[in-house]
Amino acid sequence: MTPQPAAVDGEVFRQAMRRLPTGVAVLTTRGPHGMTINSALSVSLDPPLLLVAIGHRTRTHGLLAHAESFTVNxxxxxxxxxxxxxxxRRAVGEFGGVDWHPSPVTGDPVLVGSPVSIDCRIDRRIEAADHTLxxxxxRHVHSTGGASDPLVFADRDYRRLAEEPVP
Known part of the structure; x- marks a missing residue:
């Protein structure tokens, strides 16, 4: 029998993952409700599928548990x-003063000024420890068609991508 490695401490894992840059988005659903995420992941192109991971302790998790759709802005x-x-963690962002319009496809908020917004119908909910996937x-992609200069999150702060290509 092969010995099993010791369990990794959650804080050690958190410190390691801070080094992995991620894109930043606001997940919205009807209400209107919104939450900043950095957990959006393209799963498939045919058919197009998008996955988001939402912690059980967030207010958004409770809303998505009963929702039919969401939009990733x-x-x-x-x-x-x-x-x-x-x-x-407990945020369900206030929309006062935020420019948005309902998606014609899902009715979820599309944030004005977001370079891309992706409307999704919830296809599956998968329990994964303290999160639901x-x-x-x-169902629809709204794009401004402008140049991409995404907001990135790494090492506990918002950042920009460098313009220099990697040799």
Whole structure:
């Protein structure tokens, strides 16, 4: 029998994952409700599927447990304040003063100024420890068509991508 490695401490894992840069988005659903996430992942192109991981202790988790859809609003580098507004474990961001319109496909909020917003119908909910993975069937993509300068999160702070290509 092969010996099993010792369990990794959650804080050690958290410190390691801080080094992995991720894109920043605001997940929205009807209400309107919103939450900053950095857990969006393209799963499949055929059919188009998008996955988001939402912690059980967030208010958004309770809302998505009964929702039919969600929209992932990708944020640009100039939208740091918007990301901060919808951030926090218990956050269900306030929409007062935020420009948005309902998606014609799902009715979920599409944030004005987001370079890309992706409407999804919840296809599956998968329990994974202290999170639920919400697998969304992509129904519509709203794009401004502008240049991409995404907001990135790494090492506990919002950042921009460097313009220099890697040799």
């Amino acid at each position: 990708v944020l640009g580098a100039g939208q740091r304040a918007l990301a901060a507004r919808f951030a926090g 919400f697998l969304g069937a992509v």
